[in-house]
Amino acid sequence: MKKLINSAESVVTDALTGMAAAHPSLRVDPENKIIFRRSAPTQGKVGLVSGGGSGHEPLHGGFVGYGMLDAACPGEVFTSPVPDQVIEATKGVDGGAGVLHIVKNYTGDVLNFEMAAELCAEEGIEVASVLVNDDVAVKDSLYTAGRRGTGATVFVEKITGALAETGASLADVAKIGEEVNARSRSFGVALSSCTVPAAGKPTFDLDDNEIELGIGIHGEPGRTRVSAAPAREVARIAMDAVHADMPLSGEVLVMVNGMGGTPLIELYVVFAEVAAYLREKGAEPVRSLVGNYVTSLDMEGFSVTVCRLTDELTRLWDAPVETPGLRWGR
């Protein structure tokens, strides 16, 4: 394993130190591992807190700022944050209008955020939460922990963030978050495994002619392994999975997301295929993101996330945002 780190133990803290140095608009607490807007809390505004294991950068810390999150709690690599972090973040962003937790659906994230939410509620902070579970590769049934939260998290954070800036109520902000989640689906493909620093070697092994379909964002192996194929076919497999679960139509927001080790030139090649697929199905990609947004350390591969827009969602997507990872309109 070769990585640009000082040690597996310090990687999260060291990266937070870098974020603090790079982004004066953020207030970073590397000790307790919390990233706040420098101006937090905003009085009268619903506070937005998200978090999860590290290794998915820019998610979540890179989405703290005007029009998106108020704070993020990064855990150790691929390990959900502990309740203390979430509690401190929640208190720190409470501007009197309640706090929304945006939680990706993993057992660890759910449990830790729930414990924190209970304690915050006991201390009189109104907390609601949105659970993101967009990954169609997981069968959602009694026989699994439910669908994973992946790419749609970016959409949920952006759109709830935009609505929160308008002074909307906690219930309304939570509601739109759920709507975005309900209208979004994702599917991921890996060309290589990632290497968790503390583990020191790849989580799984792929032959030079194999790819892994339906992967998550923690190096969990996917559901099937197939032969490597041209981008056109791989994109079609991913989009077929999305389309089978949520028929594609109308105006959509689409993200072709890199898993961390895949260069932008390849993501654009995939995006071309995804856009062609959408048009073939009668859907129109009116908004898009192409790049690294929800990564899995150094994994090579991509995920595609589609959200069926409404006029309101499009308007909120277009609203100004000013974070290290997403910025427009100011």
Place this chain on the structure above:
Amino acid sequence: MKKLINSAESVVTDALTGMAAAHPSLRVDPENKIIFRRSAPTQGKVGLVSGGGSGHEPLHGGFVGYGMLDAACPGEVFTSPVPDQVIEATKGVDGGAGVLHIVKNYTGDVLNFEMAAELCAEEGIEVASVLVNDDVAVKDSLYTAGRRGTGATVFVEKITGALAETGASLADVAKIGEEVNARSRSFGVALSSCTVPAAGKPTFDLDDNEIELGIGIHGEPGRTRVSAAPAREVARIAMDAVHADMPLSGEVLVMVNGMGGTPLIELYVVFAEVAAYLREKGAEPVRSLVGNYVTSLDMEGFSVTVCRLTDELTRLWDAPVETPGLRWGR
């Protein structure tokens, strides 16, 4: 080799098709391989054209838009564009105030842009050019092709772009480009080679405990190979090389740039070390970029670029920009 492409032959065209689909603000000509602002040319404004081999995305196409380039000409992977592309781009952005070519100092780029500039001049378009040569790993002497242009290209494109929007003259825009280049230095480190699609295998091989110092952005091997080391030491080697060539002081703009295969979490770890180094030398990183800006396909590694700011340069850096790769202020 596993890549998200359809074929080595079509990768550049396919990626351009993706860019066209993703960015309505651009007018992309995948056939002739040119990326224009949709609104080009802007009458009365100096037109800015850059270009170079593909494989460095978002450079250059991702920097086309308000406040930065008017057009970009991507060549084949790691191969400078041909004069025809540059000529068409130059004509397409000429708004009557002349056109600036921003050229990275490689034999191929220089020759192809020069040929194009001559032909454009013959057709009555005023063309000036700025040569970017910021890479301190190359000894600039009679015995080399001169220093390579790498990370400083982003700074030159941003700052000349900002000045051009003010209606400044071609001579002034060229002059500030040269000033940015003269005040900037870079150094790159690879943890792995890249794989050129048409070559099908890594350009060079590195053992699991080796890193390559002083690499460029085309998979050229660097000047020395050393044992892998903690980020702190590697960052120090890079910064020592920069500091030895251009003593660091005052307010600086600094970019920690990923080579394509390195995740953001590691780039932030490096940035923390770079910022600490700068402060140790009495310089202050008042502006920064951390991310993938000038990549080398799927190479793992980073480069660091430092520009010693002036008040004017800071103001122009802060001016609004709206491109797929850099955006703020609008």
Place this chain on the structure above:
Amino acid sequence: MTGGRTENHPHLLGGAATLMDAQFFTAWIEEIARVVTANRDHLTRLDAAIGDADHGANLHRGFTAVLEALSAKPADSPGAILTLTGTTLIRKVGGASGPLYGTAFRQMGSRLGPGADVTLTELASAVEAAVAGVQKLGGASEGDKTMVDALAPAARALTEAAQGGAKTGEALDAARLAAEEGARATIPLQARKGRASYLGERSIGHEDPGAASTALILGALHAAAG
């Protein structure tokens, strides 16, 4: 896996009615920390196969913090020791195993209450409370391929041994064996909870990391008894 023992309480092997004190529970926690560290890579490898390759690192971080917490403010009763252990795990581990193991230890601590000495029957009841706490929080049943598959049989074995008047040493050995067997028995199962459930049928053929660490924790309990 690496076994072994740090501190012994040979007197515990004496008879059914032998009491377990704060020193015993401290020895248990220390032994857990030791075996977790010794098996850190093993647990991470198990987690790499069907999860996200962090279970070893998570428990190592957690029990390292528990040792620090215990030496910073020594808890004086078995219940207080286990409660502090659980609280520290919740505060330091994260992931799924942090809240789950944290709850397990906190449930044991609260079931034991403030008393200075613990009988085998009380211990069995505490481990039953741990099982109930984990199941309530995580919603897993036996057979879902989780830590419950090792913890629940261990609780049953302890309860049966206590009811049957077994000696403490024998009872702890039975609990250890039941946990180990439960962990091994997760291998052919398809996961229905936690991260491994995403794999569907591909989770079959691998031991659940949380069940494996539970077996280590029960092994440490036996080892602490000498």
Place this chain on the structure above:
Amino acid sequence: MTGGRTENHPHLLGGAATLMDAQFFTAWIEEIARVVTANRDHLTRLDAAIGDADHGANLHRGFTAVLEALSAKPADSPGAILTLTGTTLIRKVGGASGPLYGTAFRQMGSRLGPGADVTLTELASAVEAAVAGVQKLGGASEGDKTMVDALAPAARALTEAAQGGAKTGEALDAARLAAEEGARATIPLQARKGRASYLGERSIGHEDPGAASTALILGALHAAAG
């Protein structure tokens, strides 16, 4: 490397004064396209060692386009064929080798002018013009480890052979040998031009890809003569 020949002009082996016509130059270009394709990976590997691993792909793309251009609008004189070749290389290759080889062929074409037949002396002068064009554009001297190291000796060998009254076949063979020797002689050199110069001393020990492709181009010239 792969050698071989496509079309032969056995009459050219006849005597010093034999003339080379448009058919001969077409055969040369076709033979270049063939050997470049056959040696594509070899050239790319050479470029990987001290450059950016694209030289084979670049020349393959370039000469494929040249073949298309020649068949789209057949040029009828040697000079026109070489000029079209050079122009096409400039328009399709990019990189350093595109303008340089493009200029080399355009210089040859313009030196040969519109005549239908070319003498050995005229050919030698044309290759000298190619060398001058490449040197003027790229600024490289012999010994800088570039294509000039193969092209310049080949031009000298041709000129000497022509002045010495050699037969065309012998002269082309001498040029080929000089180019091959020149390419081989780049191995111990440290590069001072082009991408390889960035490597400093590490460029030593590798053959320059452009010199290697020049040797192939001169080999194709000899092969075209039969």
